[in-house]
Amino acid sequence: MFEDSWYSFVPDYQQQPRQAQSTGHQRKKSLLQPPNGVDNVDGAGSLPVLFEDQEDTNSPPEPTLSRRAKSYSDFYDIVRAQLGGKPQQKNKKKCKRIKPDRTWDALAVPESMTAKLPDEQDAHDDELDKGLLEASQQEFLLYHDQLGMTERHLGTLIEDANSALKVLESLSQSFRAVDDQTSSFKAQCDDLLTEQKRLQKLADDVGTDLHYYAYLDNASRRLNAPGAGRLVEDDAFAEVLSSLDSCIAFMTKNTTYRDAESYLARYQALLTKALHLLEVGFTNRLNRVSAEISKQILATQSESARHALAYGRFDEMLLESYSLIPNIQTIIRSVYDQNGHPLSALNWDIYANTVNNILHAYWAVRERDLKPLIQSDLDAFRSEAKESVETAARNFVKQCYERSYNEASLFRKIFAIETQYSVDPKSAFAALKSSHTGTLVTGTNVAPVATNLQSVLQSSDLRTVCNIIGWITNEYLLLDFDEDETPFVTHCRELTARLLTEHLWTFTDALFEAEISKSITKAAVAPEALQIGPVTNGDSSSNAFPPVKRAIELLVMFDQPMPKERCVRFPFYFLCFTTD
Incomplete structure (x- = not known):
């Protein structure tokens, strides 16, 4: 122990120590x-x-x-x-x-x-x-102290959370009280904002409506100024036209507004005034260019120089303007689309009248400038017709088609529209056809070609007429599908279709009817000529009666220049022959 x-x-x-014993088991x-x-x-x-106090350590002892x-x-x-x-x-x-x-x-x-x-x-x-x-409990005491400290921290957090919840609850109660107090004020503010928006929209509408009334003084002052004619050379002219259109549309829509009819009439008068200024400006520009070009054309006898002056130089001088030609294109595109079809616009009649006057002035100037060239072509055609009618007719048709294509290209460059064929009386084709009735051949005026051809073919025999009509049909109307169709070919086909359907086919029918009346229906046939003779050269019609032979000849000649669609007229000739 x-x-x-x-x-x-x-x-x-x-x-x-005790005395050692003699034995081997002595006590040590x-x-x-x-x-x-x-x-x-x-x-x-x-x-x-x-x-003694053990060393105080924070870590538990090793087990x-x-x-x-x-x-x-x-x-x-x-x-x-x-x-x-x-x-x-x-x-x-x-x-x-x-x-x-x-x-x-x-x-x-x-x-x-x-x-x-x-x-x-x-x-x-x-x-x-x-x-x-x-x-023995040191490790557990350390854990006990840590748990105690954690418990104190958690208690502090709980107390802080409880105090924060109390503060939030008091704030929530305060907010609810404020919300209850301001709910009526908010409703009143919402009503005021709604009323303010309504009044603002009403003020904007009134301001917009007043703009259409207030623009009258501005437009009148600009268009009646002494130098208003120079406005057509400026980009602002298109803006004036657009504003006048908007004012006219507004007055037309709101006829119940105060003095709407009066303002509508005054705006239409201002629009007419603006378009008249544009028309006068374009006419003056044409006259200045024409005066210079016509002198140069008369001063030269070269065909190539005349062609260059009539088309190249004329185009260059006419387009040398600031905004006159773009303004002309603007009013034309407000009446017609790119293909010349009419558009539905509010002021279409006013614009269409101005466009027709501009086109008429243009064709009058072109007719006056190209008169020497046209007269030269007619003199050459008449002189060639004395030697060979077919050759003269072919050269004359080719020359007229080339001149018509050049005029169409120049017209498209100046006015930015195509004059495609249309039966609509409001189309650009109808407007050009009515405004251009001179001797210049264009896409809408092929009468000069038909008139000059008929004057020569009237005294020619029926065979020559059929040869010329057949050449025109096969050369320009019937397409060769192996070749690409160029713009010139398309233009010539359209001219040929109108030339044949409106003039030459009717002229040819009249010649055939006259020949039928002369040689078949009203021809005197002797009784001895009505005898059937022997067949010669194996031709079954060689022994036919003379009227029948002449009718067959006429049918063959008629079939030569006419397409198959017009061969339905053949029974008509047989009917004429058998009934008489």
Whole structure:
């Protein structure tokens, strides 16, 4: 139960070695005697070290597996090892078993030495127990402190959250009170905003409507100014026309407005005034260009120079203007589309009247400028017709078609529209056809070609007429599908179709009817001529009656220049022959 050092207090006479026995089992020196004699009595002073304060560490000790105590002294070693100390190593030396009768003698301590021994500490010291308990529970105490600190933090957070909820609840109650107080004010503000928007829209509408009334003074001042004629050369002229159109459309739509009819009439008068200024400006421009071009054409006798002056130079001089030609194109495109078909516009009649006047002035100037060229072509045609009617007719038709194509190209470049054939009386084709009735051949005027051809063919025989009509049909009307169709070919086919259907076919029919009446229906036939003779050269019609032979000849000639669609007229000639 005691450490080995406790046994050092035994007196010397008890610790003297006994006489060695002669036998081999002699008793050795007592192991209870301290190595340095009796003076080393303070060997037990190392035990109070257990009660020193252990080093305070924040980390739990490393877990160790303690060995089981064999005795009370071993228990102290185990505790010291647990607390970080190093236990004294016991003498592991194996000793022999002491006889029972000698054990108590060795432990007998004299009373004189007993007085010198220190007081034995209580084996069940409370501080030691407390230290051992703390050492064994140090890890759990650390966890306990951490949990306590966490609990305090969580408690603080809960208290802060509760206070925040109380503040939010008070704010919510305040907001609800404010909302209740301002709901009526908000409703009044919404009503005021709605009324303000309505009044603003009404003011904008009134301002817009007033604009259509207020523009009258501005337009009148600009169009009635002394230098208003120069306005047609400016880009602002198109804006004036657009504004006048808008004002007229507004007054036409809102007839119940104050003085709407009066303003409508005044705006229409201003629009007519503006278009008249444009017409006058274009006419003056044409006259200036024509005066210079006509002099140069008369001064030269070269056909190529005349052609260059009549088309190239005329085009260049006429287009040398700031905005006159674009303004002309603007009003034309407000009446017709690109192909010359009429458009549905509010002021169509006013614009169409101005456009017709402009086109009439243009064709009058072109007729006057090209009169020397046209007269030269007619003189050449009449002189060639005296030698060969067919050759003269072919050359004349080719020349007229080329001149017509050049005029169509120049017209398209100036006015930016195509004059396609149309039966609509409001189309550009109808307007050009009615405004151009001179000797200049154009896409809408093929009458000069037909008139000059008929004047020569009238005195020619029927065979020559059929040859010329057949050449025109096969050359220009019937297409060769192996060739690409160029714009010139298309233009010539359109001219040929109108030339034949409107003039030459009717003229040819009249010649055939006259010949039928002369040689068949009203011809005097002698009785001896009505005899059937023998067939000659294997021709079954060689022995026919003379009227029948003449009718067959006429049918063959009629079939030569006419397309198959017109061959339905053949029964008519047979009918004329059989009924008479």
